[in-house]
Amino acid sequence: xxxxxxxxxxxxxxxxxxxxxxxxxxxxxxxxxxxxxxxxxxxxxxxxxxxxxxxxxxxxxxxxxxxxxxxxxxxxxxxxxxxxxxxxxxxxxxxxxxxxxxxxxxxxxxxxxxxxxxxxxxxxxxxxxxxxxxxxxxxxxxxxxxxxxxxxxxxxxxxxxxxxxxxxxxxxxxxxxxxxxxxxxxxxxxxxxxxxxxxxxxxxxxxxxxxxxxxxxxxxxxxxxxxxxxxxxxxxxxxxxxxxxxxxxxxxxxxxxxxxxxxxxxxxxxxxxxxxxxxxxxxxxx
Numbered sequence: 001x002x003x004x005x006x007x008x009x010x011x012x013x014x015x016x017x018x019x020x021x022x023x024x025x026x027x028x029x030x031x032x033x034x035x036x037x038x039x040x041x042x043x044x045x046x047x048x049x050x051x052x053x054x055x056x057x058x059x060x061x062x063x064x065x066x067x068x069x070x071x072x073x074x075x076x077x078x079x080x081x082x083x084x085x086x087x088x089x090x091x092x093x094x095x096x097x098x099x100x101x102x103x104x105x106x107x108x109x110x111x112x113x114x115x116x117x118x119x120x121x122x123x124x125x126x127x128x129x130x131x132x133x134x135x136x137x138x139x140x141x142x143x144x145x146x147x148x149x150x151x152x153x154x155x156x157x158x159x160x161x162x163x164x165x166x167x168x169x170x171x172x173x174x175x176x177x178x179x180x181x182x183x184x185x186x187x188x189x190x191x192x193x194x195x196x197x198x199x200x201x202x203x204x205x206x207x208x209x210x211x212x213x214x215x216x217x218x219x220x221x222x223x224x225x226x227x228x229x230x231x232x233x234x235x236x237x238x239x240x241x242x243x244x245x246x247x248x249x250x251x252x253x254x255x256x257x258x259x260x261x262x263x264x265x266x267x268x269x270x271x272x273x274x275x276x277x278x279x280x281x282x283x284x285x286x
Contacts, residue, residue, distance in 0.1 A: 002072075002073060003069055003072040003073055003079060003080065003081065003099065003101075004044070004072075004078040004079065004080050004101075005080050005101035005102065005132065006020075006022075006046055006080040006081075006082050006101050006102035006132050006231075007101065007102065007132040007173065008078075008080070009044045009046060009078060009080050010132075010174065010207050010230055010231060012044065013044075013230060014207065014230055017225075017226075018225055018281055018282050019210075019224075019225045019229050019230050019231060019232050019281045020044060020045070020046055020230070020231050020232070020281075021038075021043070021045055021046070021232050021234060021274070021277055021278045021281055022045070022046035022047075022048050022082060022084075022231055022232065022233050022234070023045065023046070023047065023048060023233075023234050023235065023238060023274060024048045024049070024050055024053065024084060024233070024234070024235030024238070025047050025048065025049060025053065025064065025068065026053050026056065026064075026239075028067055029242070029263055029266060029267040029270070030238060030242075030270065031047060031064075031067055031068050031071045032071065032267055032271075033238065033242075033267045033268075033270035033271040033274060034047055034238075034270070034271075034274050035047075035071050035072070035075045035077075035079060036267075036271040036274070037270070037271040037272065037273070037274025037275040037278065038075070038077050038079070038274060038275075038278060039075065039076045039077050040271065040274075040275040041274070041275040041278035041279055041282075042077065043077060043278045043282065044077050044078035044079065044080070045077065045078075045079055045080075045274070045278070046079070046080045046081075046082050046231070047068045047071075047072065047079060047080070047081050047082070048082045048083075048084040048233065048235075049061070049064055049065060049068065049081070049082070049083055049084060049100075050083075050084040050085045050235070051083075051084070051085050051086050051087060051088060051091055051106075052085070054091060061083075061091065061094050061095075061098050062098050065081065065098040065099050065100065066098075066099070068081050068099070069081060069099040080101055080102065081099050081100045081101060081102075082100060082101070082102045082103070082104065082134075083095045083098075083100045083102070083103040083104070084103075084104045084233070085104055085106045086103050086104060086105050086106060087105075087106050087107070089122070092105065092122060092125070092126070093125070095126075095129075095131060096129045096130070096131060100131070101130075101131065101132060102131055102132035102133065102134065102173075103122075103126055103131055103132075103133055103134070104133075104134040104135070104136070104176065104209075105118075105119055105122040105123070105126070105133060105134070105135055105172075106135075106136055107119050107122075107135070107136075108135075108136035108137060108138065108176075112162065112166075115135075115137070115166075116166055116169055116170060119135045119166075119170045119172060120169060120170045120171065122135075123135070123170050123171045123172050124171070127171070132173045132174070133172050133173050133174075134172065134173065134174040134175070134176060134209055134231075135166075135170060135172040135174075135175060135176065136175070136176040136177075136178075136211070137158050137162065137163050137166050137175060137176070137177065137178070138156065138157055138158035138159075138176075138177055138178025138179075156178055157178050157179060157180075157193060157196055158175075158177040158178045158179065158196070158200060160196070160199045160200050160202075160203040160204075161203070163175060163177065163200060163203060163204060164203045164204060167204055167205075167206055172206065173206060173207070174206050174207040174208070174209050174230070174231065175204060175206055175207075175208060175209065176208075176209040176210070176211045176233075177197070177200055177208050177209070177210070179192050179193045179194075179196050179197045179200070179210070179224075180192040180193045181210060181211060181212035181213060181215060181216050190212070190215040190216045190217070190220065191220065192216065192220050192223070192224055194223055194224070194227050197224060197227040197228060197229070198227050198228070200228065201227060201228025207230035207231060208228050208229050208230055208231075209229065209230070209231040209232075209233065210224055210229045210231070210232050210233065211233045212233070213232045213233055213234050213237075213277075214234055214235060214236035214237035214240070215236070218280045221277075221280055221281060222280060222281075225281055232277075232281055234277055237273055237277070238270045238273060238274070241266070241269040241270050241272070241273045242266040242267075242269060242270050243266075244269065245262070245265040245266040245268070245269035246262045246263070246265070246266045248265070249261065249262040249265050249266075250262055
């Protein structure tokens with residue numbers, strides 16, 4: 001099946017009143033696991049490469065991106081490629097040639113006016129290249145070694161009126177909103193502000209994105225999708241599944257030296273988690 005675009009997937013799931021799952025990938029095993037899990041669940045999926053993952057790959061974008069494109073072209077379900085949490089303008093400009101159909105430009109750490117100006121410029125360039133662009137407004141926290149953030153602290157949440165102004169003036173295609181989740185959570189204890197999400201959904205005509213979804217319980221994810229979330233980002237949950245499986249194998253087989261013996265179990269564990277999360281997003285609370 002040919003590589004599709006994030007925009008097409010978002011439009012498709014909006015008609016179905018559900019959300020597309022977007023998983024951050026770091027290794028080839030991540031890519032294979034996400035595609036396998038999506039095929040198992042029979043649903044489209046987004047493969048995301050973050051700026052941090054590019055840094056881990058010694059600053060090289062194309063090797064991981066080309067592996068993702070190749071996997072997408074062989075997948076039995078639609079797969080899109082998204083460049084996530086981009087702060088570097090140089091990296092942003094490498095996205096089209098590497099096979100990405102969308103980017104998330106991250107200037108949320110800047111004061112509002114600076115975030116707006118930087119995102120507006122990024123959106124103009126992205127649209128000139130045919131890229132769908134997502135931005136972030138509010139303080140989701142837990143990213144890039146930033147201090148832990150109280151997601152319920154005053155000022156951390158996305159303000160609906162400010163969000164409406166931000167979307168109108170930047171021209172972004174989607175907005176990641178701060179409604180109570182935090183990046184890099186290893187416990188599923190986040191509580192979302194569903195009343196705020198409802199207000200944001202009513203104010204904005206663009207799809208809403210939930211970051212930090214690994215820390216959100218299943219029932220909260222279901223309510224979030226019903227409340228207007230159209231794209232759900234997951235990263236840490238896959239890393240947790242991979243690491244747990246590898247530790248378990250090496251604990252039982254301390255003599256193991258062939259990485260295939262333990263990475264196979266890790267890949268399967270990630271695929272199972274991908275399928276599970278996709279099925280959760282297609283559920284209903286009533």
